[in-house]
Amino acid sequence: MSTVVLEAKGLAKRYGDAVAVAGIDLSVNQGEVIGLLGPNGAGKTTTILMLLGLTEASEGSVSILGKDPLRRPLEVKREVGYLPDSVGFYDTMTGRENLAYTAKLAGMSRELAKERIAAALEKVRLSAPADRPVATYSRGMRQRLGIAELLMRDCRIAILDEPTSGLDPQSTQELLDLILDLSRGGMTILLSSHMLDVVQSICSRVALFNKGRIGFFGTIEELAARIGRGSFVIDVEADGIDLGQLAGKTDGVTSVASASHGLWQVEATRDVRSDLAKLVVEAGGRLKNLDLRRARLDEAYNRYFREVANAA
Numbered sequence: 001m002s003t004v005v006l007e008a009k010g011l012a013k014r015y016g017d018a019v020a021v022a023g024i025d026l027s028v029n030q031g032e033v034i035g036l037l038g039p040n041g042a043g044k045t046t047t048i049l050m051l052l053g054l055t056e057a058s059e060g061s062v063s064i065l066g067k068d069p070l071r072r073p074l075e076v077k078r079e080v081g082y083l084p085d086s087v088g089f090y091d092t093m094t095g096r097e098n099l100a101y102t103a104k105l106a107g108m109s110r111e112l113a114k115e116r117i118a119a120a121l122e123k124v125r126l127s128a129p130a131d132r133p134v135a136t137y138s139r140g141m142r143q144r145l146g147i148a149e150l151l152m153r154d155c156r157i158a159i160l161d162e163p164t165s166g167l168d169p170q171s172t173q174e175l176l177d178l179i180l181d182l183s184r185g186g187m188t189i190l191l192s193s194h195m196l197d198v199v200q201s202i203c204s205r206v207a208l209f210n211k212g213r214i215g216f217f218g219t220i221e222e223l224a225a226r227i228g229r230g231s232f233v234i235d236v237e238a239d240g241i242d243l244g245q246l247a248g249k250t251d252g253v254t255s256v257a258s259a260s261h262g263l264w265q266v267e268a269t270r271d272v273r274s275d276l277a278k279l280v281v282e283a284g285g286r287l288k289n290l291d292l293r294r295a296r297l298d299e300a301y302n303r304y305f306r307e308v309a310n311a312a
Ligand SMILES: Nc1ncnc2c1ncn2[C@@H]1O[C@H](COP(=O)(O)OP(=O)(O)OP(=O)(O)O)[C@@H](O)[C@H]1O
Pocket: 015, 018, 019, 020, 021, 038, 039, 040, 041, 042, 043, 044, 045, 046, 047, 209
């Protein structure tokens, strides 16, 4: 059975007359990786600050691991890690010294800290440069050191803000693999990002923030279905037929778009590959390729916000 580790109810934040967060509800289970998405100014950062107990909500409540972060800040801080987009370490201290300093602040014994730091550095592949000043680290190494800190502290929840921004593709992949590893180990992760391919590759559910509210919370497939599109996307390559005319009436097909000559993108509410193959062959066409893939978050996201704007 899934355990709820984070719950927000009717959470709102006003700055004078300005409404930053207008009332959100959020319930996250242990081990989930949740993407917090939305345009600039939609309220993601303010929500994160309220979840961490760093700013007081104007209305509503937050429960993290059963505790109110404002009433029991130290307990919550001990179990919840926050990785901002640019992690702040002391540049003149080495990676290992930085972690030792954090461990000391957290009240960890020297022996335990030494053991945990070595294991965490090993895990994020920073054992070799661990005794070099952080000033000499690349951005990717600093981010990995941030992950090492979460590991060392044995955090149960981690909130990550644009963790991969400014990283090259290889460092991005390394960091994403580490984040997935943390979640497999039971850590719950909230990830705020504008990089939709990153979010798609690791998040189990996404929360779409719009004007201080969460307009949608669910899986990418649910988002695709919600905007009236199918969660099954099939790329078809065929000669000698017009799939737009043939497949439009097939049960479950929601749209057929011609990508280029002989290439179509079919969206459907079920896997219609065998129906499409039959249609092409019966019409005398030559089927060259039929590829089923997941609904793409960037497409679903853009359609969602277009619809929201049109409805306004
Ligand atoms: N301290 C503050 N005083 C006044 N208004 C604020 C303050 N902090 C945030 N806001 C406003 O609240 C709204 C939500 O901002 P927030 O930073 O939470 O958005 P965001 O979704 O994190 O945006 P981004 O993607 O750019 O990080 C914005 O209109 C912002 O201008």
